[in-house]
Amino acid sequence: MKILISALVVIVVLAGAALAYALGPSAIATVERPMPESFSGAEVKRGAELARLGYCNTCHTVRGGDPYAGGYAIETSFGTIYSTNITPDEETGIGRWSQEAFSRSLREGLDREGHHLYPAFPYTHFTKLTDQDARALYAFFMTRTPIRRSPRENDLPFPLNWRPVLAGWKLFFFDSGRFEPDGNASDTVNHGAYLVEGLSHCGACHTPRNFLQAEKRDDFLRGGEAEGWTAPAIAGDLPTPKGWTEAGLKSYLTGSFTADHGVAAGPMQPVAENLAAVPAADVEAIAAYVLPKMRSGAGKLAPAAATSEQGGNGNDEGRVLYAGLCASCHEASSPARRAHGMNLADSSALNEATSRNFVNFVLAGVQPPEGRAGSFMPALAGSLTDEQLTVLAAYLRHAKAGLRPWDDLGKTISNVRETMRRADAEPQR
Numbered sequence: 242m243k244i245l246i247s248a249l250v251v252i253v254v255l256a257g258a259a260l261a262y263a264l265g266p267s268a269i270a271t272v273e274r275p276m277p278e279s280f281s282g283a284e285v286k287r288g289a290e291l292a293r294l295g296y297c298n299t300c301h302t303v304r305g306g307d308p309y310a311g312g313y314a315i316e317t318s319f320g321t322i323y324s325t326n327i328t329p330d331e332e333t334g335i336g337r338w339s340q341e342a343f344s345r346s347l348r349e350g351l352d353r354e355g356h357h358l359y360p361a362f363p364y365t366h367f368t369k370l371t372d373q374d375a376r377a378l379y380a381f382f383m384t385r386t387p388i389r390r391s392p393r394e395n396d397l398p399f400p401l402n403w404r405p406v407l408a409g410w411k412l413f414f415f416d417s418g419r420f421e422p423d424g425n426a427s428d429t430v431n432h433g434a435y436l437v438e439g440l441s442h443c444g445a446c447h448t449p450r451n452f453l454q455a456e457k458r459d460d461f462l463r464g465g466e467a468e469g470w471t472a473p474a475i476a477g478d479l480p481t482p483k484g485w486t487e488a489g490l491k492s493y494l495t496g497s498f499t500a501d502h503g504v505a506a507g508p509m510q511p512v513a514e515n516l517a518a519v520p521a522a523d524v525e526a527i528a529a530y531v532l533p534k535m536r537s538g539a540g541k542l543a544p545a546a547a548t549s550e551q552g553g554n555g556n557d558e559g560r561v562l563y564a565g566l567c568a569s570c571h572e573a574s575s576p577a578r579r580a581h582g583m584n585l586a587d588s589s590a591l592n593e594a595t596s597r598n599f600v601n602f603v604l605a606g607v608q609p610p611e612g613r614a615g616s617f618m619p620a621l622a623g624s625l626t627d628e629q630l631t632v633l634a635a636y637l638r639h640a641k642a643g644l645r646p647w648d649d650l651g652k653t654i655s656n657v658r659e660t661m662r663r664a665d666a667e668p669q670r
């Protein structure tokens with residue numbers, strides 16, 4: 242039955258594509274590149290903050306590359322999509338795009354010439370942007386340094402490399418439309434909803450997706466995936482045993498270490514780094530909107546009886562590994578502040594149904610954002626064998642979380658090691 246429905250959807254998507262191809266959205270004429278002086282300082286400043294709130298830098302800048310010049314690779318289950326150059330270069334960037342073309346790309350997922358864009362670009366969320374915010378973003382990007390750099394060709398199989406197919410996808414999964422405030426909610430909560438559902442697209446990672454990569458609306462923020470990490474549920478049943486407070490959430494969202502929830506790492510790290518650079522009122526609004534969704538259910542309570550002293554399951558080797566490799570930072574307070582990790586009993590990574598994040602943390606460690614001070618844990622990929630990590634994980638799951646060992650552990654360890662090998666081998670682009 243599931244296969245039949247899948248096949249049906251695929252057929253309709255292709256038919257939609259053919260239709261949309263025939264009708265075809267139109268190109269918007271080029272303009273003379275606007276003079277930077279034509280924008281007000283206040284507009285450019287808010288544009289910079291909005292660019293932070295939408296993490297434009299994360300996806301449009303390669304490591305060590307020119308800001309916003311594109312080429313950043315986004316791996317999907319179908320292939321690799323590369324971001325474009327959004328500096329105002331007239332040949333390779335968006336220098337000759339009008340305000341109208343720019344706003345349409347963010348809110349309708351179309352480039353200036355009318356080609357459909359891949360939803361790896363989160364326009365399914367950016368569609369909620371107000372005219373005013375789209376104008377401020379335009380002012381910000383048009384006043385950046387133009388960089389000449391041609392976008393890299395996507396690496397996708399047929400028929401997915403044929404953009405008209407996206408018209409069919411959009412027919413099913415894309416709701417174009419501006420944000421509509423809830424009349425019963427406060428201005429703060431409405432602003433938070435506008436950011437979380439729109440520009441800051443929390444659901445792009447924290448909402449599960451269907452087999453065609455569309456977010457499942459009914460499971461909004463109930464746990465998804467991002468770049469080989471699990472983005473834990475932040476609504477409904479949470480994996481974290483400790484509840485969230487407003488102060489704790491705001492600290493976590495802006496990259497500070499919190500005793501109950503650790504520090505934002507993996508794909509959440511650049512989110513927090515950006516949120517640390519926006520006005521407090523924006524973060525406040527995000528927290529005000531998300532927090533009530535988080536109270537609804539702590540996943541499970543950490544068993545009071547389990548302590549790190551118990552060997553458990555006769556797993557003495559696990560206990561010894563933990564004492565030798567981890568306890569100095571994860572038990573009580575370690576003297577070096579930046580090497581102080583949380584009590585692992587409270588860690589979402591340890592309490593999640595999948596071992597993904599736990600393995601990511603242990604093998605890759607935690608490094609602060611480039612050029613910043615912050616929480617540090619060494620990468621232990623070279624210090625632990627697969628067998629040792631398996632034994633250690635079983636010990637911690639039992640002693641700290643009172644849970645059975647993970648079923649997916651062996652597979653996850655080899656996947657994560659493979660991903661790390663590929664990242665190391667990758668040449669600087």
Ligand code: HEC
Nearest residue numbers: 295296297300322323324325327346352358359361362363
């Ligand atoms: C999650 C990654 C991601 C984020 C975040 C992101 N983009 Fe993009 N963006 C992309 C990708 C990938 C494409 C190319 C899509 C394609 O080729 O179909 C793209 C395309 C675009 C385009 C179309 C350019 C062209 O030449 O066709 C514009 C404009 C753009 N992004 C602006 C922005 C702005 C402004 C922000 C922040 C508010 C932003 N993007 C945030 C991934 C991202």
Ligand code: HEC
Nearest residue numbers: 441442443446467470471472473481504505506508509589
């Ligand atoms: C690019 C993907 C991505 C985006 C966008 C994103 N997150 Fe996350 N988030 C993650 C990942 C991955 C983790 C797990 C990282 C960790 O444990 O350090 C995480 C962790 C969290 C946590 C901690 C959960 C726990 O149980 O420990 C909270 C809270 C959170 N995110 C809130 C948000 C909010 C609010 C937004 C939008 C403003 C957001 N995230 C946007 C990927 C993302």
Ligand code: HEC
Nearest residue numbers: 503504566567570580581582583588589590602616617618
């Ligand atoms: C040099 C100190 C140090 C050592 C040694 C260390 N860690 Fe960490 N660990 C940290 C810091 C700092 C963090 C980031 C703050 C946080 O999230 O607790 C962290 C984070 C983690 C997390 C993520 C917690 C969460 O949900 O946010 C896990 C899981 C973890 N460490 C497990 C281990 C294990 C298992 C070992 C031993 C094999 C280990 N660590 C050794 C310092 C250390």
